[in-house]
């Protein structure tokens with residue numbers, strides 16, 4: 465796109481992004497296919513989950529095409545000295561994806577747990593604070609970036625506390641089957657979401673690993689957090705009538 469960048473993905477990174485894009489697209493068609501086999505009143509989780517993988521497919525289409533990034537100045541240690549005046553490719557398109565998809569993933573979980581809509585709204589707003597602070601931190605070059613990162617981590621802790629405690633309890637009150645579906649998907653989410661700030665710390669934050677490694681790190685997390693999570697969630701709902709969740 466005409467911008468010059470020092471540290472960027474290679475063709476390997478790009479190929480991997482295309483592979484993830486293909487899986488996301490395939491998952492989208494699968495979830496939509498499963499949706500239309502159900503009566504309209506039973507499609508909510510299929511639709512939410514298909515929307516998540518659809519957005520991800522387009523984000524990965526962008527990154528595979530080496531688009532949706534901007535060069536950001538970074539520093540790093542080489543032997544005894546600090547190297548300056550170097551920039552790194554930062555994919556801001558990730559955060560546009562996450563801004564849309566993480567609220568949808570939380571809706572999947574909190575609707576499963578039968579939470580009331582004011583609670584869902586607040587958890588989603590905190591989630592959006594987490595994503596936006598992550599984006600701003602990624603674009604800031606000074607060490608203030610770690611301040612934004614800290615705000616994001618506090619937001620994540622609130623969300624995880626909510627999943628592990630409030631929502632889990634609510635889900636098991638609705639029934640053992642709902643409790644089990646929530647426990648599987650909520651636990652997966654808790655483990656995976658903790659890994660995102662770790663990836664951020666070694667990529668956008670600390671510039672410790674190369675953009676190709678970043679592609680693998682975030683790519684594996686996204687495959688587990690979107691298509692694998694979605695398949696488990698839809699599977700978990702197979703015997704659950706949405707009317708029991710107030711849907």
Ligand code: RET
Pocket residue numbers: 562565566569594595597598599612613614615616617620657658660661664685686689690
């Ligand atoms: C950032 C940096 C700021 C601190 C924290 C972060 C957490 C991000 C998370 C992202 C989850 C993304 C998912 C995507 C799609 O499936 C923004 C990296 C805490 C938890 C699940």
